[in-house]
Amino acid sequence: MTEPQTPDTAPSTGSVKKHGRDGKSNATIYDIAKLAGVNASTVSRALSKPGRVSSKTQKLIEDAAAQLNYQVNPFARALPTGKTNTFGLIVADITNPTFFDIIRGAETTATSRDYTLVLAESAESPATELTAARRLMATVDGLILASPRMDDDNIRALAQDKPVVVINREVEGVPCVVPDVNKGISEAIRSMAANGHQRIAFVAGPPQSWMSERRWEGVQAACEWSRLEAVRLESSKPTVDGGRQTARDVRASGATAVMTYNDLLAIGLMQELQAAGMVVPDDISIIGFDDIFGADFTTPPLTTVRSPLGECGEAAATRLLDFLHGSGEQAGTLSVETELVLRGSSGRILPAK
Amino acid sequence: MTEPQTPDTAPSTGSVKKHGRDGKSNATIYDIAKLAGVNASTVSRALSKPGRVSSKTQKLIEDAAAQLNYQVNPFARALPTGKTNTFGLIVADITNPTFFDIIRGAETTATSRDYTLVLAESAESPATELTAARRLMATVDGLILASPRMDDDNIRALAQDKPVVVINREVEGVPCVVPDVNKGISEAIRSMAANGHQRIAFVAGPPQSWMSERRWEGVQAACEWSRLEAVRLESSKPTVDGGRQTARDVRASGATAVMTYNDLLAIGLMQELQAAGMVVPDDISIIGFDDIFGADFTTPPLTTVRSPLGECGEAAATRLLDFLHGSGEQAGTLSVETELVLRGSSGRILPAK
DNA sequence: CAATTCATGGCAACCGGTTGACAAAACGAG
């Protein structure tokens, strides 16, 4: 017998089972192995490598597993494989309803493919975002960045480590899911033109927002095409409050129609203009972006360019998972369509009576 | 020298490093140990047991760790300790804005205490909820259930396994965080009474909702106290759509003021009543519950009983983490205050002209 | 019937930390 170097199971440490688990919870593959009269590695194979063991043994093991109501220990599994069946989603601001649908889309997809979603927030700060991303990197198989605020380079660096999918922004060399604003914007601008507007104001979003620039470019292009004049205004922050604060500039701009970087701004702006006695859309038309939850609660309901945010979340998660499973390798950008949702806040301007 | 049983580092397996990591990413404590000239276990202690190693060695190790930009492998750590620095949050419906603030509160608290938040959704189904909970249980240190739909017994069973905190429901023997509806409700009912209303309708939420019952009881009690009549109506689902569908019943009820189980119902109800030509609040007063995002977008803005949802999320996370760190052991219910937010949708009824 | 292939299960090393037990070194006291 080769005794020297085999401490093996013999000592068996009659010592206290230190973890003193609650009693039932945790069966291990070793327990199953004992019960089924096979080796633990066979159990492992039966449970994860379909077809690797005979169907007889398979059944034996499955029964034993069921009897002990076994559940794999994800950590034990993750340690040697490096796979966690988990992915991360980082959003700029959890309270911003824009992200609700994205979160939901990602969560649903994750769960349906047996993945777990880990959520983190960057509070609109590039630094926080990067920290959160690094933190998550250690525990997830992949990462989705929704409207990231950090540099392209940082994103690429992350993408080198683990699969990354970006939503709402285009980053060279990294798979992205981006609403193509052009369709929605041109519908909107055409509608404005048809209603006789001549001068369109665009209220921009945060300077780091890639999407804000795209929207502004889209508005410019569409206005040029329709021979309308486009003026750009800035906002302090992309919230209802920020929208209120832009009311002054909007009135000063002389525009009869306004598009805003997002719905929140539009809602704030509308509230403030109405409070000042203006009538929407008779005095001024307002068009938002995204069609967030609540956009139709306003009076009049908000006309807006809808981004299919839920779809974005789903698509991003799907791309990520496909990638993890070795299918879709392409790193390009996936475009999703936007469309104009015509509600009450836009229309023909009434001639001053 | 004691050679017999020390295979130790010698073999060093010149074989391919199978994981072939990307290059820089992953230093292990063994790398640090080698660099610092100490044993790996010393490194482990230096990094997690403050004061266990001499400050000289400590420094040595920290420098080496910094140089290799070491990051602990959470799985390797979780395996022997069972601690994951992660907790789960299960909500009934991710798209329901009621939960946005809860999620945000929990996420913020988690991050600030160096925990990671894992999010799951039950889609309002007790079965899905239980499955999700079980799934999460394996990977988290604790669980927060927001407005759970499953049985008390199931919740208690989970709580036996790992720390659980419940939001928006009271479960005997499990720590809970629950808005105390009474203050807000009595303020609301008193305000109704002061405005001359006599008959109040309450539109209830889902039958499994514990909170819906509490609110109905609160309304009944407050009405009794103010000598008003309370009638109860049912809703099909606690959404804007569900609210629209109750409009019929509301009108039939003869009530001049309505409280709804939540804001969504109130908003839908208001939309439908307005569409039918009624004026809020001149013809009927509407009061919602929760003060969700968007409740003030409506015209008139919605009067509502605010539940401090963000606080609930925070408080639940805090309780959970305190518990995990051995401080707060008490299993009672933590009440948070509700208050009436008086906006435009409630007021004195105008006598039919 | 012998030779070869193939399906199956076992062995043991490994993933990267943690930790109890213990030995060596440092320290303090008598």
Place this chain on the structure above:
DNA sequence: CTCGTTTTGTCAACCGGTTGCCATGAATTG
């Protein structure tokens, strides 16, 4: 200067799976 105590670091076992390699026996083939 010696002995007991405390500090500091090492050893090796463990957490619970995964997987390359090998031995066995059955099935296939010449």
